[in-house]
Amino acid sequence: MVRRILLGTLTLIALAFAVIVISVVQFDVPREELVGQYAGGASQFVTLPSGASAHMRDEGNPDGPVLVLIHGSNASLHTWEPWVAELGDSYRIVSMDLPGHGLTGRVPGDxxxxxxxxxxVGELMDVLNVDRFAIAGNSMGGGVAAQYTLEHPGRISALILVDSAGIPVERKEEDVPLAFRLARMPVVSNVMRYVLPRSVVEEGVRKVFVDQSKVTDEMVSRYFDLSLHEGNRDATRMRFRSYASRDEEAFAARLGEIEVPVLVIWGDKDGLIPVSAAHEFKKRIPQAELAIFENVGHVPMEEVPEASAAAVRDFLASALAASSSTSPASPPAGAAVNEGGEAVPEAVE
Known part of the structure; x- marks a missing residue:
């Protein structure tokens, strides 16, 4: 009798454990299963010389100055949709999913x-035959935009840093999304390769907004689904490992080399990268202009799109007018850009 009860109890425990495992274990999802939902409208896939298949959008005014938008860590080009809507009347806007993100996924060379x-970013702009452009980046993407500007100053007409990485900062651990904290832990990050509760993703999304009404189920689902794109979690682990060897102070020390017009946009309630970093960017890049928004978090382009886009519009109008160089003519959005088959953007239906 006791043995039967014990066996029954163990069976129930095993079943409960199996249910828990099934509910949290998440396998990779092939790109083909996500394209229909997240690659609509202007989305295209472009094969780059490196072999990467880049998910990108080329939108807005095909005859306007080019503005390139670079998203942040674990985000995607979708984060820029509000700015595309606000600025697309005047600018040709190129956005993309970075390596290990969105529908681009894992790339050759890792x-x-x-x-x-x-x-x-440079490869994609070469394929599009765009020689000169303004570039904006949020969070991790701001660091990428600044890096590109430092390495290719002749191609950049203006730089916009939105709650940007690139300055060593101190932050409260509780302000950092749980997913980021877990990704920094070697053993735990290996487990996260297969175990990713949706609640962890939602917590991370909510952390970057002050106005919680901006966080919709659709938004959380998109972040969660794209995190499961085949290869993205492996890429995230590799990316976070690379942070350990990165000398952020050495990078910050180079910011003074930037000579193009710079706009620094920040939310004053950003817990992930505090607003003190905005003032440090200004200190290191003297010509930088500041636009700080009250009661806004880490993603002003989504939380206050109208106000932040208006700041960008005013800045670019002045910066581009003052530029001594003119942008070479670029092909219209979505046009074939070379005679080789692989580098031509392929529209997604």
């Missing part, structure tokens, strides 16, 4: 460093 991502 280079997910800041330098590698800047090279990726």
């Amino acid at each position: 280079d997910y460093t800041r330098e590698g991502m800047a090279d990726f």
Whole structure:
């Protein structure tokens, strides 16, 4: 009798454990299963010389100055949709999913460093035959944008840093999304390769907004689904490992080399990268202009799109007018850009 009860109890425990495992274990999802939901409208896939298949969008005014938008860590080009809507009347806007993100996924060579991502941006702009452009980046993407500007100053007409990485900062651990904290732990990050509760993703998304009404189920689902894109979690682990060897102070020390017009946009309630970093960017890049928004978090382009885009519009109008160089003519959005088959953007239906 006791043995039967014990066996029954163990069976129930095993079943409960199996249910828990099934509910949290998440396998990679092939790109083909995500394209229909997240690659609509202007989305295209471009095969770069490095072999990467870049998910990108080329939108807005095909005859306007080019503005390139670089998203942050674990985000995607979708984060820029509000700015595309606000600025697309005047600018040709190119956005992309960086390596290890969104629908681009894992790339040949597995280079997910800041330098590698800047090279990726340059490859894409070469394929599009865009020689000169303004560039904006949020968070990790701001560091990538600054890196590209430092390495290719002749191609950049203006730089916009939105709650940008690149300055060593101190932050409260509780302000950092749990997913980021877990990704920094060697053993735990290996477990996260297969175990990713949706609640962890939602917590991370909510952390970057002050106005919680901006966080929708659709937004959380997109972040969660794209994190499961085949290869993205492996890429995230490699990327976070590369942070350990990165000398952020050495990078910050180079910021004074930037000579183009710079706009620094920040949310004053950003817990992930505090607003003190905005003032440090200004200190290191004297010509930088500051636009700080009250009661806003880490992603002003999504939380206050109208106000932040208006700041960008005013800044670019002045910066581009003052530029001594003119942008070479670029092909219209979505046009074939070379005579080789692989480098031509392929529209997604």
